[in-house]
Amino acid sequence: MNKRTEAEQKLEQVLHRALTGLPPRRxxxxxxxxxAGELARRALLPWWRASFASWPVAxxxxxxxxxxxLGVVTILGGVSAYLGDRSFDEATALVLSWAQPFLxxxxxxxxxxxxxxxxxxxxxxxxxxxxxxxxxxxxxxLGAAAYRTLYLAPSSAGDAS
Amino acid sequence: MRAYQDMVFSTAARLSGSDTQxxxxxxxxxxxxxxxxSDLRSSVTAGGWLKTVTTNLTLNYLSRYRKRxxxxxxxxxxxxxxxxxxxxxxxxxxxxxxxxxxxxxxSAIVDGALRQLPDHQRLPLVLYHFEELSYQEIADKLGVSLxxxxxxxxxxxxxxxxxxxxxxxARDTLDG
Numbered sequence: 470m471n472k473r474t475e476a477e478q479k480l481e482q483v484l485h486r487a488l489t490g491l492p493p494r495r496x497x498x499x500x501x502x503x504x505a506g507e508l509a510r511r512a513l514l515p516w517w518r519a520s521f522a523s524w525p526v527a528x529x530x531x532x533x534x535x536x537x538x539l540g541v542v543t544i545l546g547g548v549s550a551y552l553g554d555r556s557f558d559e560a561t562a563l564v565l566s567w568a569q570p571f572l573x574x575x576x577x578x579x580x581x582x583x584x585x586x587x588x589x590x591x592x593x594x595x596x597x598x599x600x601x602x603x604x605x606x607x608x609x610x611l612g613a614a615a616y617r618t619l620y621l622a623p624s625s626a627g628d629a630s
Numbered sequence: 631m632r633a634y635q636d637m638v639f640s641t642a643a644r645l646s647g648s649d650t651q652x653x654x655x656x657x658x659x660x661x662x663x664x665x666x667x668s669d670l671r672s673s674v675t676a677g678g679w680l681k682t683v684t685t686n687l688t689l690n691y692l693s694r695y696r697k698r699x700x701x702x703x704x705x706x707x708x709x710x711x712x713x714x715x716x717x718x719x720x721x722x723x724x725x726x727x728x729x730x731x732x733x734x735x736x737s738a739i740v741d742g743a744l745r746q747l748p749d750h751q752r753l754p755l756v757l758y759h760f761e762e763l764s765y766q767e768i769a770d771k772l773g774v775s776l777x778x779x780x781x782x783x784x785x786x787x788x789x790x791x792x793x794x795x796x797x798x799x800a801r802d803t804l805d806g
Contacts, residue, residue, distance in 0.1 A: 477784065477787075480788070483727055484727070484791065485759055486727075487726075487728050487736065487794065488740060488759040489760070490733070491736055492733050493640035494636065494639055494643050494644070494737065494741060496639035496640075497639070499653075500660075504657050504660045504661060508661060508664055511661070
């Protein structure tokens with residue numbers, strides 16, 4: 470066991486003796502009246518303004534049922550209004566037709582990327598990636614330095630070195 | 631409530647380092663206790679329940695402001711660990727501290743010194759020495775690594791001892 474570990478263990482024991490067995494802090498005399506006042510204020514609130522967990526069971530069940538029915542009606546109503554009298558195949562084709570432009574864009578972007586990779590010299594690519602990584606690390610370091618300087622420094626004044 | 635209000639307030643105050651926050655937290659703890667009054671009134675573990683709720687509420691309260699900085703805080707810890715691990719305590723650790731003062735005087739000095747520690751040092755230190763949680767339990771509760779907890783507690787002890795000695799010595803001088 471080295472000298473430093475011994476010193477740390479001794480420090481832990483000394484502080485533990487000093488910290489344990491201390492009497493609790495005395496609560497402010499106003500605490501009891503504050504709690505009573507807050508309980509009285511909450512008791513005067515109507516039940517629908519209290520938290521959902523404290524609603525009457527019947528009200529909670531009814532609320533969930535109403536929400537579920539409204540959700541289902543909204544979805545089914547929206548879908549049926551859009552599809553109208555179309556058959557299943559027509560409806561499927563309609564949905565797929567929405568996806569077609571998106572797939573075209575993705576395909577075009579992939580083609581463009583592939584073309585760029587062939588046209589641009591590899592050195593440029595590596596250089597761009599390096600600059601990007603450098604800027605990322607620099608901004609991250611600046612953020613960390615700002616945090617340590619502006620946020621931690623005042624509260625860490627008591628740190629022992 | 632009267633039987634437990636000092637314990638609840640004290641736990642919240644030592645963890646949060648603020649009497650104002652501690653009073654808000656204590657109020658919320660007793661309101662929750664009131665909501666569970668039928669379970670607690672005859673329970674022998676009511677004190678433990680209150681202590682656990684107080685600890686968790688205080689940590690929740692503090693974590694609202696802590697989450698956004700956790701990334702940098704962890705990074706700061708890892709970058710400084712190597713520096714600190716190489717350092718040695720450059721002063722002699724005394725055999726006792728504040729031992730010649732009354733419990734009330736010690737309590738006042740300790741609470742004042744705890745308030746001067748930053749949150750990331752005070753929280754694990756209080757949980758370790760006052761709530762007697764293990765390092766792993768503290769790491770789980772605070773959602774940070776075990777290494778950081780050990781480092782923060784070590785730094786907190788190193789920062790706390792000079793504060794206790796300084797304030798305790800000044801108190802001795804004034805009393806004398």
